[in-house]
Amino acid sequence: MNVNEVLWLQEAEHMLRKFYMTKTKHWKKILIAGLLWATLPGPLRAQMNMNPYFTAINYPLEKQSLMLMALPDFQSARYGNDYLTGMLMAEYGITPRWTVAVMAEGQKIAGLPVTYGGLRFGTYFHLFGDDRWLNLTLYGEYEDLNGAALYKMEVSGFGPEDLTEPLALARNTRARTFEQRVILYHDWDRLNATFNFIRETSLQAPYGNDYGYALGLFVKPSWMSGSMAGMSGMTEPPAFSMSRLGYGLEMIGALGDNRRFGFDWNAQQQYVGAVLTYAISSRWSVHLEPAFGLSDVSDPFMLRMGLVYMFGLSTSKATEMGE
Numbered sequence: 622m623n624v625n626e627v628l629w630l631q632e633a634e635h636m637l638r639k640f641y642m643t644k645t646k647h648w649k650k651i652l653i654a655g656l657l658w659a660t661l662p663g664p665l666r667a668q669m670n671m672n673p674y675f676t677a678i679n680y681p682l683e684k685q686s687l688m689l690m691a692l693p694d695f696q697s698a699r700y701g702n703d704y705l706t707g708m709l710m711a712e713y714g715i716t717p718r719w720t721v722a723v724m725a726e727g728q729k730i731a732g733l734p735v736t737y738g739g740l741r742f743g744t745y746f747h748l749f750g751d752d753r754w755l756n757l758t759l760y761g762e763y764e765d766l767n768g769a770a771l772y773k774m775e776v777s778g779f780g781p782e783d784l785t786e787p788l789a790l791a792r793n794t795r796a797r798t799f800e801q802r803v804i805l806y807h808d809w810d811r812l813n814a815t816f817n818f819i820r821e822t823s824l825q826a827p828y829g830n831d832y833g834y835a836l837g838l839f840v841k842p843s844w845m846s847g848s849m850a851g852m853s854g855m856t857e858p859p860a861f862s863m864s865r866l867g868y869g870l871e872m873i874g875a876l877g878d879n880r881r882f883g884f885d886w887n888a889q890q891q892y893v894g895a896v897l898t899y900a901i902s903s904r905w906s907v908h909l910e911p912a913f914g915l916s917d918v919s920d921p922f923m924l925r926m927g928l929v930y931m932f933g934l935s936t937s938k939a940t941e942m943g944e
Contacts, residue, residue: 677835679806682714686933697922702731718747738770760802768794778831832876839869867898887917
């Protein structure tokens with residue numbers, strides 16, 4: 622245990638003892654003490670972490686790492702015709718704690734032409750320089766979309782999101798929003814738990830805020846979960862190997878708006894899906910998530926797919942080790 626950890630422990634212990642002796646009933650003080658304990662520095666793990674989820678966000682990219690993603694979805698619409706959506710995404714790690722992203726999306730409704738949905742520009746910053754029991758990341762995203770954008774990057778507010786108005790009108794209707802997320806995650810060896818609290822702020826009349834969430838549990842592939850230093854003696858597993866497989870669950874849903882916040886289950890979209898990833902190599906992976914709607918306004922079924930290419934310092938070292 623280093624000096625910083627000792628100081629954190631002493632400070633947290635002092636505050637807890639003080640609260641106990643005075644028998645305080647102020648929950649805010651108790652919460653502060655809990656957060657002091659939760660954010661104690663832990664051993665820094667130099668893992669090749671990659672976000673496995675389709676909506677939830679957790680890890681920032683490593684410095685000078687580039688991740689490219691092609692993300693096609695099939696969605697069985699509750700209202701209207703079924704449709705395909707797609708997103709192309711690029712993320713870059715500027716520093717070990719700061720990542721930026723750009724996304725472009727479109728969709729194809731059965732019986733209608735392919736339609737461009739718009740652009741998103743995102744950035745997220747990991748607040749702590751080391752790994753802690755409770756890792757905290759802040760995310761912001763500017764969305765310059767139109768009314769025909771149907772990719773489920775998140776869900777929020779109330780009601781469905783299927784296109785019910787004429788396509789020509791929807792694609793000429795701007796939908797500009799600023800999305801914010803508070804991201805919490807923790808790793809227990811290969812197991813990752815992630816929670817995102819989401820707020821979408823409209824940048825045009827009638828303005829207002831919509832809220833949502835995303836949470837996930839994921840078991841990382843055993844081949845890619847160790848530190849790079851520990852991989853120096855490892856050989857790459859066969860092309861078809863369970864050590865390349867990651868698996869978990871993801872749940873996303875809406876939490877109302879600034880006029881009515883909270884669960885109103887059958888008036889909000891709610892989904893749960895099984896997340897599967899397969900590491901083809903240290904750079905390439907495929908992602909799959911069959912997801913099911915849980916409420917009266919959710920689409921009954923989504924098949925989410927992803928092809929991911931990642932290039933950076935760690936993947937370069939891993940590739941050299943495998944050669």
